[in-house]
Amino acid sequence: MGPQVVSRVGRVAVIRPARVLCVAVGLLLPCLSLPTLAADKTLSFAIYDWANAIYQTRFADECPAGLNLGNDEFWWRSLSKQDRARLTNNGLHESGNRYNVALKRGPKQENVCLDPTVINDPFFRTVEGSISYGENIDGTDDGHSTPKTCSHQKFTGPDGTKGVDNQMYRLIGCIYGWREGGLIDPHANELRAASGLGMILVEVTGVSDSRNDDDVTVTFYRSIDQFALTGASKPLPFATYRIDTVQGKPRYGDHLKGRIKDGVLTTDRGDVRLPYYGNYAFINPVIRDMAIKLEIAEDGSASPGMITGYYSMDQFVHYASGLGGIIPVSYYSCPGLYAAAHKLADGYPDPKTGQCTMLSSAFRIAATPAFIQHPELRNARK
Amino acid sequence: MRRLTETQYRNVITDVFGPTITFGGRFDPLPRTEGLLALGARTARITPGGFEQYYTLARSIAAQVTDEDHRETLIACKPASANAPDDSCAKQFFSEAGRLLYRRALTATERDVAVNAAHEVAEISNDFYKGIAFGLTGFLVSPKFLFVTDTIEPDLTQSSGVRLDGPARAARLSLLLWNSGPDDALLASAESGDLANPAALAKQVDRLMRSPKFEDGIRAFFADFLDFQKFETLEKDMVIYPTFNVRAGEDAQEQLMRTIADHVIVRDRDYRDLFTTRDTFLTPRLALIYRVPAQNPGGGWSAYEFPKEDPHAGIATAIGFLAVNSHPGRSSPTIRGRAIRETLLCQKVPDPPGTVDFSVFNDPSSPHKTARERLTAHRTADACAGCHKITDPIGLALENFDGAGAIRTAENGEPIDASGDLDGIAFKDAIGLGKALRENPAATSCVVNRLYAYALGRPAERGDAESVAYFQKAFQRDGYRVKALLKQIALSDAFYKVTPNSDAKTAGAHTTAGAPS
Structure with a gap:
């Protein structure tokens, strides 16, 4: 291309696409007789769905006592008939439009989601099944305590994998809001798609063979661009996203070493800070000992994958307690969740109290192939 | 008129x-x-x-x-x-x-x-x-x-005895170069009689071509020449082509025009290179369909050069051309081939006979998986074979692009064979087609003929043969620069020649650049 030009078609700084992006095209469309595959290639994805991996059976056998009761139910049970009439406009306010009142059931009318220790709710139901999605994160066979973990029960994976850690599932697997049909994760995904907030970009670099490569690097960024969507709000592949930066450097950018075997990307474990937005909440969780697994097809698309690691108990409880209008339709008690989370946390004990501070977790992710524009290219265009 | x-x-x-x-x-x-x-x-x-x-x-x-x-x-x-x-x-x-x-x-x-x-x-x-x-x-x-209206005045130097008067010359000139009416300066020049003076005319032509409004003139010609009217009815099935929405159609049209305007005005390049150029402009929406990184993901246009290995090169591989010359839900080698013949090469392809049977081609459960196979079966009908012979070998070269212009390598799981030939020049894909178009003499004669007719507001006739031949040679001599060709036409006697009552009576041509009269 020539020098900078001026025309009514626009003053344009003529640039070439960054090499790393050009070769990504070649990799993603290997069947075309187009790009000659260079030695170093990049695979890029945007994560558009993020959900807790919940293993559930048809009759909820994993929750033998049934699913959890909602906050509204606890509140309703605590009221006299006169108070029920008084606080619900003589019964006209149903759970969806009385949740702000129903949350104030502390002894001094405290909001029990903002202050979940003011009361104790009985009957919080946790998963009692033996099967869960996830991976062995602590490296033990039986979940005994280690300097980095607290004693906990292990699961077996649906495929028979032994030693699976997923205390997050044990905590929320009997809450309707996180199960199939529940709103929490779908609503978060819809909001993220609509707003473009908290979009996670995944870049796999150093790829010499997109099917088998024993040494690649996986880096996680946040996008500042919104999802490119179809008219039906489905993500479109091969859109270009810019990395969120601070003073010219990526705001996020933790990376993991990994490998690709028969098209399946897996990584070693490491601490990764990720952006997250959903249900009107921003979280920047550092997922400790995180690993990602993603199956990449030859055309560059990715099958649903999984992220596992230790998720901050405090951040999760804070998120769950702040879901507002989602809470009455998700059926859980904040005090019950808070207490159970402390019992079930299995990672990273507090050195002073010994209380574990993190929950082993597994998240299902769905990713679409994308182009990632690095700040260097943006700067070059200025 | x-x-x-x-x-x-x-x-x-x-x-x-x-x-x-x-x-x-x-x-x-x-x-x-x-x-x-x-x-x-x-x-x-x-x-x-x-x-x-x-x-x-x-x-x-x-x-x-x-x-x-x-x-x-x-x-x-x-x-x-x-x-x-x-x-x-x-x-x-x-x-x-x-x-x-x-x-x-x-x-x-x-x-x-x-x-x-x-x-x-x-x-x-x-x-x-x-x-x-x-x-x-x-x-x-x-x-x-x-x-x-072409208003005339006596001119005894012309065989017809008349010529366009000053204001009519000014109008013809500004409509060609600006696609608008003359401004005050041009009218003043016309009213003073200056436009009949070659030096004064050249000065005005230079002024008009230096103006930003010159791009309007170029855009108007190419929009007409390339039949941009088709974009008014461009629509794609969103279920089949989810990336292609109304905005993509608008961007695709503008991409073609920006590419041409940049090529012809800013870079002043060889017209033939439009069939092979890798330089273009993209919006994020178009980049998505092309499956290339957007240079400006936040929105807006940015320059882009397709890499050498990319299958996109030339305006025939632009989404605008491919999508407009397709059906709403599938590509069409025949429509694309016909568009190339008729629009880019000025060759006439007859309409299909009224009794044509499309059942073999349209059968959704056809055993023929690719368009090439279906067209081969369809061509067995004698009534169809003749025309398909001149459209399909070109259009099939573009089969690596679906009905929305996105790249594909297979149709219904069957690898696509994009080979073909154009007037005896064989090629294996769209890149080869672009090169063949570039070298086809009909491509350059077509644009000269069309521009000449566009400038005069009437088709070239027998009496225009000498002028058209002159402009063909001038176009070649100037390295196939459209700007130079426009200038040649704007300065020529032929551009202002008129015969009262009948265009058909116009004979011969004169040009200020030494063309035979």
């Missing part, structure tokens, strides 16, 4: 009254004649419904020009009273605006009729500006504005 096109009408209003005058409206369609709408403008009439549109537009424009937001700047004089007639101010306004609208100075009668009408309305309404609006409406619906 020819009717102003919709774009010309809009450009003139914007040039005369500024871009803050806004108006919508639809115009009577022009018939495409000999590959150009510009030629259809010669026979276009204004229907009663069309006149109603013009009248509504005229009232809207006149109302805006005279409203409180605009009158200070658009009406140079100030009336003695805003509540009474002021013939002096009205006369000044109508003389200036009318001259630009009619592309010539008003006659005293024309001016006085407008002034008197404005006087009466101002008197009745007690509003000077209502009078001006009334008079201006009359100009805007006048055939003298809506139709471009």
Whole structure:
């Protein structure tokens, strides 16, 4: 291309696409007789769905006592008939439009989601099944305590994998809001798609063979661009996203070493800070000992994958307690969740109290192939 | 005589009254004649419904020009009273605006009729500006504005004994180079008789070509030449092509035009390279369909060069060309092949016979998985074979692009064979087709013929053969630069030649650049 030009078609700084992006095209469309595959290639994805991996059976056998009761139910049970009439406009306010009142059931009318220790709710139901999605994160066979973990029960994976850690599932697997049909994760995904907030970009670099490569690097960024969507709000592949930066450097950018075997990307474990937005909440969780697994097809698309690691108990409880209008339709008690989370946390004990501070977790992710524009290219265009 | 096109009408209003005058409206369609709408403008009439549109537009424009937001700047004089007639101010306004609208100075009668009408309305309404609006409406619906008329004057140096007069020369020149009416400087030159002087004419041509409005002229020609009218009905099945929405269609059209304008004006490149160029402009939406990284993901246009290995090169592989020349839900080698033959090479492909049986091609459960296989089966009918022979070997080269213009390597799981040939030159894919088009002599003669006819507002006829041949040679000599060709035409005698009553009687040509006369 020539020098900078001026025309009514626009003053344009003529640039070439960054090499790393050009070769990504070649990799993603290997069947075309187009790009000659260079030695170093990049695979890029945007994560558009993020959900807790919940293993559930048809009759909820994993929750033998049934699913959890909602906050509204606890509140309703605590009221006299006169108070029920008084606080619900003589019964006209149903759970969806009385949740702000129903949350104030502390002894001094405290909001029990903002202050979940003011009361104790009985009957919080946790998963009692033996099967869960996830991976062995602590490296033990039986979940005994280690300097980095607290004693906990292990699961077996649906495929028979032994030693699976997923205390997050044990905590929320009997809450309707996180199960199939529940709103929490779908609503978060819809909001993220609509707003473009908290979009996670995944870049796999150093790829010499997109099917088998024993040494690649996986880096996680946040996008500042919104999802490119179809008219039906489905993500479109091969859109270009810019990395969120601070003073010219990526705001996020933790990376993991990994490998690709028969098209399946897996990584070693490491601490990764990720952006997250959903249900009107921003979280920047550092997922400790995180690993990602993603199956990449030859055309560059990715099958649903999984992220596992230790998720901050405090951040999760804070998120769950702040879901507002989602809470009455998700059926859980904040005090019950808070207490159970402390019992079930299995990672990273507090050195002073010994209380574990993190929950082993597994998240299902769905990713679409994308182009990632690095700040260097943006700067070059200025 | 020819009717102003919709774009010309809009450009003139914007040039005369500024871009803050806004108006919508639809115009009577022009018939495409000999590959150009510009030629259809010669026979276009204004229907009663069309006149109603013009009248509504005229009232809207006149109302805006005279409203409180605009009158200070658009009406140079100030009336003695805003509540009474002021013939002096009205006369000044109508003389200036009318001259630009009619592309010539008003006659005293024309001016006085407008002034008197404005006087009466101002008197009745007690509003000077209502009078001006009334008079201006009359100009805007006048055939003298809506139709471009070739007015002549005696010239004994011409075999016909006549030539276009100055204002008519100015109008022809500005419509070609700006797709708008002449400005004050060009009209002044015309009125002084300067435009008959080669040196003065050259000065004006240079001025017009240096103006930003020259891009409007280039855009107008290529929009007509490449039949951009098809974009008005471009629509894709969103289920089949989720990436292609209305915005993508608009961007695809603009991408083609930006690519051409940049190639022809800014870079002043060989016209033939349009068939092979990898330089273009993209929006994020287009980048997504092309499956290349967007340079400006936040939105807007940015320059882009397709890598050497990429299958996109040349305007025939642009989404605009591919998507427009396809069905809403699938590609069409035949439509694409026909578009290349008719639009880019100026060759006529007959319409399919009325009795043609498309069942083999359209059968959804056909055992033939690719378009090539289906067309092969379809071509067994003798009535179809002849035309498909001239369209399909070209169109099949573009089968690596689906109906929305996105890359694909297989159809129904079957690898696509994109090989073909163009007039004996074989190729294996779209890149090869682009190269074959570049080397095809019909491609350059086509653009010269079309531009010549577009400039004159009539098809080239037998008597134009010498001029057309001259421009063909000049085009070649100048390295196939469209700008140079336009300049040659704008400076030529042939461009201004006219014979009273019959274009067909025009014979021979003269050019200021030494063409035979």
